[in-house]
Amino acid sequence: MSGILYLCATPIGNLEDITYRVVRILNEVDLIAAEDTRHSIKLLNHFDIKTPMTSYHEFNKVDKAKYLVGELLAGKNIAVVTDAGTPGISDPGEELVKQCIEAGIKVVPCPGAAACINALIMSGKPTRRFCFEAFLPSDKKERALVLEDLKDETRTIIIYEAPHRLLKTVSLLLETLGDRKVSICRELTKTHEEMIPTTLSGILKLYDEEDKTPKGEYVLVIEGKSYQEKKEEEISKWEEMSILEHMDYYLNQGIQKKEAMKMVAKDRGISKKEVYKECIQED
Known part of the structure; x- marks a missing residue:
């Protein structure tokens, strides 16, 4: 039976932000995969956690993930921690999770701080x-x-x-x-x-x-961007052409005149009456 990968969120600043659950999991697993072991050892020492660590970072994330998956398949439970915050968010944990899922290994999030x-x-x-x-x-x-x-x-x-x-x-x-x-x-x-x-x-x-x-x-x-600002920008684009040119844009696509008038009115934020008036004048 394969082990479990635990994604353990660690403090982003204040050490009191770690959860009781994460401290327990870090104590219980067989191995901790840390983005920077030199950084994480300070956290482990603070909470008197003796679990062995191994490095897992951006530059070894693919090959090291294969190794960790092998350990998990052999039955070991592993926790992954980032330098600060939640593993998988802007760090190599994403690759390890992907490989674990492909291998059918259970992944358990242990939530906590996220900047x-x-x-x-x-x-x-x-x-x-x-x-x-x-x-x-x-x-x-x-x-x-x-x-x-x-x-x-x-x-x-x-x-x-x-x-x-x-x-x-x-x-x-x-x-x-x-x-x-x-x-x-x-x-x-x-x-x-x-x-x-x-x-x-x-x-x-x-x-x-x-x-x-x-x-x-x-x-x-x-x-x-506000929806109002987006609408005003869209209207201003259409206003670069005349109403008749706007009508021709739709008519040339095979759209019926009545429908084209509705579309022009909606695009420009004006009434169908105004579009109709302009078209009548042209006729």
Whole structure:
């Protein structure tokens, strides 16, 4: 009988945020797969956990996952931990889970802290609908594609960023999305935890005027584009052509005149009477 893979969330700052369940699981499993054993040993020592560890990180995630799957199939129970937060979120745990599922191994989440959720709930931004982008891609072309997709995103957007890339990323977001409202969260659950409600341009101004150097891990919670703004943008695109040109656009697709008039009126946010009047004048 194969063992179980436990995904154990660890504190993102305050050590008191670990759960009783995670401490118990880390004590009971046969092995702990840690993103950075040098970092995780501090956590284990704090809770007097003696379970052996092995490294499992971005650079060995595929081959090491195969090894760990083998150990699980042999009956060992293994816990995977990231440096901070929930395994599988912006870390190599995702690959291990995928291989375990393919091998028919049971995967059990042991929930706890996640920076993205903590930032969202303290941001003051809408929480019902949100998208999590984690770190933007390092590849320039791929990053541009992601940013272009986010331009019309109506959900609240959550992005992680390292301090040395913060201002460059904010500049790119400002250039692509416009000057959106944003809550910038830093050092969550740590001594110097900070949340500043501002705008994308306000972030740049803050660090420029105060000559501050970004420090700590950042989470940006950005407002989505409003439906009203999207509607106004769509209408403005149609207004670049005349009503008659707009009619021809649909008529040339074989759409009946009466239906085309309805579609033109809807596109432009005007009444069918206005479209009809313009068409009568032309006739």
